[in-house]
């Protein structure tokens with residue numbers, strides 16, 4: 305290369321460096337001006353004390369607070385520390401969903417002295433593999449509904465509406481549920497083709513706004529109800545009275561999540577907040593509730609029950625007495641009890657944190673009340689509320705539930721990382737967003753397999769607990785198989801804390817004595 309060429313390259317390089325230097329200097333000046341602007345706007349504003357006292361620097365607090373939601377679970381939280389679900393619980397679901405080895409080494413990280421925790425009582429002669437059997441079949445609405453529903457499944461997908469959940473999430477749930485032989489509850493957002501796509505059993509939920517089955521006045525339409533019931537896949541109908549995360553508040557779907565398709569399925573305008581009433585305008589007492597259940601069962605021919613979170617329980621006595629007067633055929637075919645610490649796409653914090661009873665109180669309360677009134681066989685019990693690991697599902701069955709529903713466990717199976725942005729349309733994993741760019745991360749075919757694995761491994765491991773307790777299948781677990789750790793850190797029999805109740809004649813005046 306001649307000297308002239310070298311000089312030209314050198315001159316070019318110097319020019320490029322000069323340009324970069326100028327750009328850098330310019331950028332620096334802009335940055336300094338921007339920081340000065342931030343400083344002046346921080347010290348002159350009066351809304352946020354942190355920004356006023358610590359201009360510019362105070363702004364990082366909000367960024368870190370936001371980023372903390374994502375990162376604390378990786379760097380700072382211990383295995384059993386986080387809420388609503390700790391790493392140990394999430395990891396079990398992730399491993400089950402991926403169908404990878406779920407065994408652990410060295411020893412449990414679970415302290416066995418925390419008040420309220422449970423332990424199971426193993427039998428000296430556990431059930432041998434040759435004696436183990438699948439969960440027995442349960443029929444809902446037998447002798448009452450024209451089309452009773454029979455299933456073996458113990459662990460099903462809890463109601464999460466299309467709208468709260470994305471299209472690929474619903475598709476994956478539908479396909480996974482079909483493969484696992486479990487039901488998918490639609491939640492209150494109506495029935496979409498995505499629910500039907502996989503061919504799974506479906507429980508159609510009727511919320512207070514009657515999405516998908518509402519007439520022009522927002523009341524229940526028999527015509528639309530018949531159309532939904534005409535789908536062979538729809539096996540049962542569930543009237544939603546309340547939800548654990550927000551008792552006394554209706555569904556909330558922000559307008560940003562009301563796409564044209566969701567609006568069509570729900571029967572509401574596009575882009576407007578979708579807020580359902582906090583109660584059913586059609587009835588205000590237990591007789592009205594029984595009439596409504598009777599009407600839905602008559603129109604659809606399918607088992608019909610209701611979902612609620614229990615708070616004040618006097619009305620349950622009224623309900624059982626009303627059923628006794630009318631006859632057992634008037635009863636709901638099932639009651640689905642949601643725990644006060646249940647999840648939601650969006651709920652006010654006061655209701656989420658303070659309203660309603662947790663499942664460890666409400667489940668035995670309802671089971672025993674139905675037993676007292678001789679209605680325990682007639683009315684099946686479903687329950688939900690943080691029952692996403694085998695031990696908790698086994699606990700619920702031992703306590704007296706016929707079926708367990710799970711919402712957030714299946715969200716984890718779909719890839720949810722507990723970023724807790726479900727109400728913002730910014731879900732980073734595509735589970736609860738309608739932003740197509742974010743949804744593309746959720747492949748319905750791949751995630752359907754995870755939904756199936758999770759449900760399948762759950763049933764398998766609840767079976768392991770049952771066999772260790774010496775019974776051949778999970779539905780044979782009883783309170784006598786469980787002990788609860790008391791405030792002194794010592795396990796005491798669950799059957800002593802909440803003894804089984806035998807049927808007896810109960811009238812209103814006996815309540816105080818019973």
Ligand SMILES: Cc1cc2nc3c(=O)[nH]c(=O)nc-3n(C[C@H](O)[C@H](O)[C@H](O)COP(=O)(O)O)c2cc1C
Nearest residue numbers: 462463464465491492646647648649690710711712
């Ligand atoms: C995103 C999301 C949406 C939900 N939508 C509904 C709904 O439409 N209807 C309903 O009855 N419950 C709804 N739930 C509550 C769940 O069905 C379930 O009762 C509750 O989360 C407790 O179960 P889990 O602890 O297994 O999640 C929703 C929960 C979540 C997390």
Ligand code: SF4
Nearest residue numbers: 720723724725726731
């Ligand atoms: S990852 Fe998505 S679905 Fe899971 S909590 Fe966060 S926003 Fe909700």
